[in-house]
Amino acid sequence: MREITFSAAIREAMVEEMRRDPAVFLMGEDVGTFGGVWGVSAGMLEEFGEERVRDTPISEIAIIGAGLGAAMSGMRPIVEIMFGDFLMCAGDQITNQVAKARFMSGGKADVPLTIRVTSGAPGSAAAQHSQSPEAWFMNVPGLKFAVPASPADAKGLLKSAIRGEDPVLFFEHKMLYAVKGLVPEDIDFVVPFGQAAVLREGSDVTLIGIGIMVRKALAAADALAEEGISAEVIDPRTLVPLDHETLIRSAAKTGRVVIAHEAHRRAGPGAEIAAMLAEEAIEYLDGPIVRVAARNLPLPYSPGLEEFVLPSAQDIVQAARSLAG
Amino acid sequence: MEKELKAYPRELLVELFRRMVLVREFELRAIEERRAGLIPGFIHSCVGQEASAVGACLALEAGDVITSTHRGHGHLIGKGGDPRYMMAELAARSTGYCRGRGGSLHIADFDLGILGANGIVAGGIPIAAGAALAFSMRGEPRVALSFFGDGAVNEGAFHEAANLAGLWKLPVVFFCENNLYGEGTPQSKQAPVTDLAVRAEGYGFPGTVVDGQDVLAVYGAVREATGRARTGQGPTFVEAKTYRYRGHYEGDPQVYRLPGEMEAWQARDPIPAFRQRLLEAGILTEAALKEIEAGVQAELEEAVAFAKAAPVPEPQEALQGVYADTHGGLVF
Numbered sequence: 001m002r003e004i005t006f007s008a009a010i011r012e013a014m015v016e017e018m019r020r021d022p023a024v025f026l027m028g029e030d031v032g033t034f035g036g037v038w039g040v041s042a043g044m045l046e047e048f049g050e051e052r053v054r055d056t057p058i059s060e061i062a063i064i065g066a067g068l069g070a071a072m073s074g075m076r077p078i079v080e081i082m083f084g085d086f087l088m089c090a091g092d093q094i095t096n097q098v099a100k101a102r103f104m105s106g107g108k109a110d111v112p113l114t115i116r117v118t119s120g121a122p123g124s125a126a127a128q129h130s131q132s133p134e135a136w137f138m139n140v141p142g143l144k145f146a147v148p149a150s151p152a153d154a155k156g157l158l159k160s161a162i163r164g165e166d167p168v169l170f171f172e173h174k175m176l177y178a179v180k181g182l183v184p185e186d187i188d189f190v191v192p193f194g195q196a197a198v199l200r201e202g203s204d205v206t207l208i209g210i211g212i213m214v215r216k217a218l219a220a221a222d223a224l225a226e227e228g229i230s231a232e233v234i235d236p237r238t239l240v241p242l243d244h245e246t247l248i249r250s251a252a253k254t255g256r257v258v259i260a261h262e263a264h265r266r267a268g269p270g271a272e273i274a275a276m277l278a279e280e281a282i283e284y285l286d287g288p289i290v291r292v293a294a295r296n297l298p299l300p301y302s303p304g305l306e307e308f309v310l311p312s313a314q315d316i317v318q319a320a321r322s323l324a325g
Numbered sequence: 326m327e328k329e330l331k332a333y334p335r336e337l338l339v340e341l342f343r344r345m346v347l348v349r350e351f352e353l354r355a356i357e358e359r360r361a362g363l364i365p366g367f368i369h370s371c372v373g374q375e376a377s378a379v380g381a382c383l384a385l386e387a388g389d390v391i392t393s394t395h396r397g398h399g400h401l402i403g404k405g406g407d408p409r410y411m412m413a414e415l416a417a418r419s420t421g422y423c424r425g426r427g428g429s430l431h432i433a434d435f436d437l438g439i440l441g442a443n444g445i446v447a448g449g450i451p452i453a454a455g456a457a458l459a460f461s462m463r464g465e466p467r468v469a470l471s472f473f474g475d476g477a478v479n480e481g482a483f484h485e486a487a488n489l490a491g492l493w494k495l496p497v498v499f500f501c502e503n504n505l506y507g508e509g510t511p512q513s514k515q516a517p518v519t520d521l522a523v524r525a526e527g528y529g530f531p532g533t534v535v536d537g538q539d540v541l542a543v544y545g546a547v548r549e550a551t552g553r554a555r556t557g558q559g560p561t562f563v564e565a566k567t568y569r570y571r572g573h574y575e576g577d578p579q580v581y582r583l584p585g586e587m588e589a590w591q592a593r594d595p596i597p598a599f600r601q602r603l604l605e606a607g608i609l610t611e612a613a614l615k616e617i618e619a620g621v622q623a624e625l626e627e628a629v630a631f632a633k634a635a636p637v638p639e640p641q642e643a644l645q646g647v648y649a650d651t652h653g654g655l656v657f
Binding site: 025051052056057059060061062064065066067068069070071072073074075077092093096097101102103104105106107108109110141142144164165166192193194240241242243244 | 390392421422423424425426427431433434435440441443444445448450451452453454455456457458459460462463469481482485486488489492645646647648649650651652653655656657
């Protein structure tokens, strides 16, 4: 274990998988010479060459569609969509082709396609470069969703995605790229999908964080501890599959649940988690399931406006306090 | 003309004829069985377009792949699809190509290089580019041919895939079956050009127009295209001018046809024309032609019987084949 950034952890996962398996390659806008607009693939072109670290035209349909065709033809592509906001440019390929290729073919198509996507608000990037679009696609059966919040999970989940036979939308929050954390060096270190992580144990309230909101939930838990409120912090790590058991166990223990994500509140990932808990754990709950999320407004440019729309650690504290206080 | 035919291997000529007859008769039989209640879903038949489908597919090698369309039965049979599994799929049975989960719009057979029919106009084109990318990266001399209609060249997916394939010189054949109508609207109201093959030029590869009712013309154009693809010269756009005799879908009232248009195209029907050429060239006798036609009918009888005898899927089978790994059912 050594401390590396979230960005380096993702690069390390790609590099290690490309070294061990010639079928793995990376393509996307500016991933080669530029090294990725967020610098994630810096240096990979030099090691692997233009065939396997492929700069593409600005063509999201072709990037994802060709990724699918290559995946069904024996390759294991990693494709990068520079901003999650651009996924809708390739909406048909994602929802009608990638997600359903296996099912429609009677289970015959393997689709080992990893779609890496940056998400979230990096600050004053405004309405078309700041969104967290997980739930846009969670309604489509056939896809899996990874939302890592730490460097170790980013590396381990990405390896699981690349090695798996199912298509994965892999969300990388832009404000996590520079975050450092301990990451195992074992090249077979993987984090399985469908296993939530309990990051902090507590007894009064469960804080379920998604992506960057995991960090804010941990900060909120510190603040709540000073007020004598014991918060448990859980990171689902993948939204599909979702680890029901760990979430239900925690809800049963604390009786109070706050779900925090940067996606919009209405029909966001938290709505699905809240519905699941309402269906499967209502008898344990002492109050409403509360969502802390972006307001149902486009992401604004001006910092004060943006802050008004986005959820904060303080919002989590207040939500937890209102439940447990 | 005799000399021209003699230049082709006899087996190829026979197979071009047999598969065209099989496509035509499969479609007519499927329509009949749909009316009789065996088939619950859509049928977009390709009656009239057999020469383009079969000519293109028989120009491919066994390792080549295709992506197909909503009007795909001809492509599937052309590429070697088994009418029994096709009919069983149309009949929504467990023994169908997709185990009753896909229907006509989604038939795929990866062993035969059929990467899937497609319910989305132009949906398969980027997929073909991706298959070609895989072949190219591995240094395999294989080609991906994407079938699409005249409507598809106005979709963004075509343009993005054509640009990518042209840029990377991928071994793709963009095969446009221009049947003059995108659903119920004539091409003249959908595109400002008559020959859609001109669009290839902007993406840096050649486009060629071919008589889609002449199976050997189609075969020749696709052979040339695959030759280019296999030698690293990149894609080719082949536009086959053709015509569908039936509606966009079975049940289409077809209010959009021009007077006399159908009759003019049917006078150039690809199957009797080719049959006559084979006969006149002495490639096949009348008796041999009749034997082939009877063989097709027998094959279809067997296909329908196979479909009827097949079990319908158990409802719980819908849970299978959505994911490779369901994580103990958590994905549902």
